[in-house]
Amino acid sequence: MTLRVKFPDPRKVALGILRAEPTSTYGATVKFGTVFPEERKQAAQGLPYVRVSVDSRSGFYPVTATAALRVQVWAASEDKAQDLAELLKAVLLSNPGDANQRGCSEGVGPLPATDPESGSPFAYFTAALRLRPTPL
Numbered sequence: 861m862t863l864r865v866k867f868p869d870p871r872k873v874a875l876g877i878l879r880a881e882p883t884s885t886y887g888a889t890v891k892f893g894t895v896f897p898e899e900r901k902q903a904a905q906g907l908p909y910v911r912v913s914v915d916s917r918s919g920f921y922p923v924t925a926t927a928a929l930r931v932q933v934w935a936a937s938e939d940k941a942q943d944l945a946e947l948l949k950a951v952l953l954s955n956p957g958d959a960n961q962r963g964c965s966e967g968v969g970p971l972p973a974t975d976p977e978s979g980s981p982f983a984y985f986t987a988a989l990r991l992r993p994t995p996l
Contacts, residue, residue, distance in 0.1 A: 863922045865993035868960045870927030874912045874989055877955050878948060886947060896977070907980075908935040908944055915986070925991045928967065930984060938972050938981040945970035945983040952987050962990040 871894050879892055891909045911932045919925035931948055935941035949970060957963045967986030975982055 864996040865922040866996055867919075867925040867991045867993055870914050870917070870929060870989050870991060871912050873960045873991065874929055874931070874952065876960075878910065878912070878951055881951050885951070886944060888944075890944070908933060908940065910934075910944075910948060919991075922993055924962075924993070927989045927991060929964075929987045929989050931987070932982055932984040933970075934975065934980055934982040936981075938983070941981050941983040942970055942972055945985055949985050949987065952989075957990075957992075960992055962992055964989050 875892050875894075883889060886908075888908060891906060893909070893911055894913060896911060911934075913930045913932070915928040915930050917925055917927045929952075931945065931952075933941045933945040933948065935944055949966075952964045953966060955961075955963060964987045967988060969985030970983045971985070972981065972983050974980070
């Protein structure tokens with residue numbers, strides 16, 4: 861019989877890592893979420909804003925699962941978005957792992973872009989988050 865396991869939500873794991881970092885690391889109060897900026901409630905509006913999403917998931921059940929994360933950073937300027945994206949990437953890649961994950965490896969970026977909906981500058985990068993299984 862194959863071992864039955866489940867894997868944690870990679871967005872929650874990544875957001876937990878990023879939110880656990882002291883605010884002083886980022887140099888500003890950063891808002892985090894999983895929706896696009898325009899989908900946030902009015903009370904939650906403001907920059908900088910970081911969106912974490914998952915592009916794909918793969919793995920070798922029941923041993924491991926890997927999530928391809930996309931981290932998008934909206935800020936007041938292209939430079940600020942790029943700088944914050946570099947910091948966030950460093951926080952994720954330097955995390956040694958915990959009960960939910962084995963760590964991250966580098967993808968692409970950060971790369972500058974312009975939001976087609978709002979015209980706001982943003983930057984994004986990708987990373988591979990290796991998840992740990994939990995027996996059912």
